[in-house]
Amino acid sequence: MCRHLAYLGRPVPLGALLTEPPHGLTRQSWQPRRQRHGTVNADGFGVGWFADGDPVPARYRRAGPVWADLTFADLTRVVRSGSLLAAVRDATLPGADGEAAAAPFSAEGYLFSHNGAVPGWPGSLAPLVPALPAADLLSLEARNDSAFVWALVLAGLRAGDDPGRALAGAVTEVAEASPGARLNLLLAGADTIAATAWGDTLWYLADPDRGTVVASEPYDDDPHWQEVPDRTLLTASRTELLLTELKEPSPGSAPAPSKEPRT
Template sequence: MCRHLAYLGPASSLADLVIRPPGGLYEQSWAPRMQRYGTVNADGFGLGWYPAPRSRDDHTGAEDEQLPARYRRAVPVWADVNLPDLTRAVHSTAVLAAVRDATEGTAQDETAPAPYADGRLLFSHNGAVRDWERLVQDLGLTMEPDELLGLEARCDSALLWALLTNRIRAGEPAEDALAWLAVRIRGIRTGARLNFLLTDGRTIWATRCGDTLWYRTGPGSVRVASEPDDAPADESEAGWQEVPEDSLLVATVSSVRTVPLVHTAQRPPAHVSGGVTGIHARRS
């Protein structure tokens, strides 16, 4: 398993989001309190963030062309002596970070830790899928040999990311593709743990499917994490709220909604904070 978090809001240092909060992601690498599988997350870590938009006088590219940056290591997060300086110096309005507890038999190099990236998207998987090497065949899908050979890492998370990006590139909305992936895999891999975290720097999509997931809102900000930190909330912030099991969460700086991960025909009305419509977990 792993621990991960995502943040949208006013520009904040990576240190204030990842390193400094008591009980936060940094401490969860060696002392997670709610992790159901595994005891430490020492098989690597990753930080992903969106650089500040270029100034109007810089004509080398538009804001939409700004791609996220990543810093990933195969060492425990506490063993990287460069991390304190990096996280203190880098500020961003959108961040995705993770600490890794590797699935048995998967890669241990620096390509394996989340976040994975494609264009503006950053992705993390907290969980495990047994017999993942046969997953494409068992889903009744096909992947070209160059796609399989081009996986960023030899692990279940990299394969899940490839399946997800294939659908998004084909035009499926990110939330529908994420829900489809969780529902389909749970249908053929009982017990699969599929807590996904996805962002494009403007929206966070997440699934709770086999482990814990929480969110916390503040003035113009939202955090989504595997488990809460102990940072005190001021009067303008809401406390941490738990996402129900088998749910999909969609969050922006102005609204949060959760929807059950069930087939569309069975889905009850969405629980909404901020007023938005539901989603569809399509089967195919």
């Protein structure tokens, strides 16, 4: 369900990562090679990127399929960035949110995407509602599981968690509330990438000359792509990349409905 990609390295045209590779994200929208759930990623797409000297990322998002947007092809040809996150959204149930439901979501200088699904949404995550400030719930960008998971991650960041800890905390909370949830999360800042492999595929390519790419699946046949093991947190800066095992929630555990909101 969905495909996404983050990049951190020297500035390159967006198209060098998204449209030019033989199996880039654009092609993955209709012909993914390793997607386990769903077949066509045509219900929206987006890309967010950082410009030198500006801490607030720019975004371009649309509700339709990426292959039908000629403006996107022009944009990726001329815009350059050393930090970006892009995603194509799996075909899903009808909804009124349109473009607002397409990743990347953004706030506090970060870009976020969720590749996966939360069984039983929205009821399964109702126990987590008291953990969020009312203002965060009222300002959700969309009425879907991904936007809610993003609110959990954002609450962690605002509470002082680093990107990796914020992702890991959200995964634990959601997995406790909805066993079987697929939670491949991707978070990008101007100089960081954090990602989780939890129920779906995740790969990375790290090269001193090409930078670091973290993606749902390889966009070419370079033999240096490495698969991230399931239940793993990946964190990357411009100088290092770390993999950390994520623990399964305790059997039968559930979030406490009386938990105080994070501020």
